[in-house]
Amino acid sequence: MTLRKPGLVAATAVVLALTATACGGGGDSGSDGEKINIGIKFDQPGLGLKTQDGEYTGFDVDVAKYVAKELGYDEKDIVWKEAPSGERENMIANGDVKFIVATYSITDERKERVDFAGPYFLAHQDFLVRADDDSTWNKDELNTKELKLCSVTGSTSAQNVKNKFAQEADLQEYGGYSECLTGLENEAVDALTTDDSILAGYAAQKEHQGKFKLAGLSLSDESYGIGLKKGDTELQKQINDALAKMVEDGSWEKAADKHFGPADYDYEPAPEITEKS
Known part of the structure; x- marks a missing residue:
């Protein structure tokens, strides 16, 4: 059926409205x-x-x-x-x-x-460190260490560790956790800090098994x-x-x-x- 012009305009308006909604x-x-x-x-x-x-x-x-x-x-x-x-x-x-x-x-x-x-x-904030790291990790002693830490821009973990536990640490913030993990593996940083749930997921990956471990800290409730x-x-x-x-x-x-x-x-x-x- 051929639509007259007014009908065509109305039909077009309906289609556009539905498209915008979808x-x-x-x-x-x-x-x-x-x-x-x-x-x-x-x-x-x-x-x-x-x-x-x-x-x-x-x-x-x-x-x-x-x-x-x-x-x-x-x-x-x-x-x-x-x-x-x-x-x-x-x-x-x-x-x-x-x-x-x-x-x-x-x-x-x-x-x-x-x-x-x-x-x-x-979850709880923790540190991920290299498996061969034999340091003693204690949240009350973090400021006594010359730490190079990595976390992700915009995360509560980065703010929390810098404000409360390791004010003197050299904190590097990257766009993603994968970048932090590469830095940790290459010894560019000493630890990756974020929630233990996230860290456990990385440590469990097949390509990472045996390379990293959780430090066992519980720095916050997330x-x-x-x-x-x-x-x-x-x-x-x-x-x-x-x-x-x-x-x-x-x-x-x-x-x-x-x-x-x-x-x-x-x-x-x-x-x-x-x-x-």
Whole structure:
């Protein structure tokens, strides 16, 4: 059937409106196969990793998939977005993603710009050192050592160690943990500092086994939350409900065992959900 000009204009307007809706950064309802953009890390083994064959794996990835499913999205509808530590708040505020699951520690400073659901995991800051390092690591003595430390720009670990434990350390901040790991292996730095969950994932990788070890420090409690747009209380509740269900039906523990078990990492039980509006 041939459309007259007024009808054609109206039809075009409808198509453009639908296209704009479908291309929205975060995505809306998944009931009709619409896409949802979710932020994760691409370089954290055991948590959020993009493999060489283009697959996405890790505990955070499994949590994100479970939450997306409870929101009505099939796995095929997920568009994974890399969420570097220093860009997470901007990605959420700009609508580039619906939510972020990326070892995202809940802090008061971050809550000024974004809201969180959860927490869904509790980690502790530690040091990763070379396996042949015979130093005695004690958090009360870190300032007595001439340390070259590495962490990632925008992470709470970098701020925490510099402000509280090793003010005199030479702290180098790189864009990604892989760069820190290379520096540690090449002896350009003495230790990589971040959450023990992240460090355990790196140490457990096949190519790294036997090269590194955790120092055994517990410098902080890091409660991982799912970051979302500030003021979106409906989404916050939906995600919290999904996380509670994941724990209740055993999926949380199954995912934790799958990804942390090979590293012999003694992870904490699922934490109580506290981020509610």
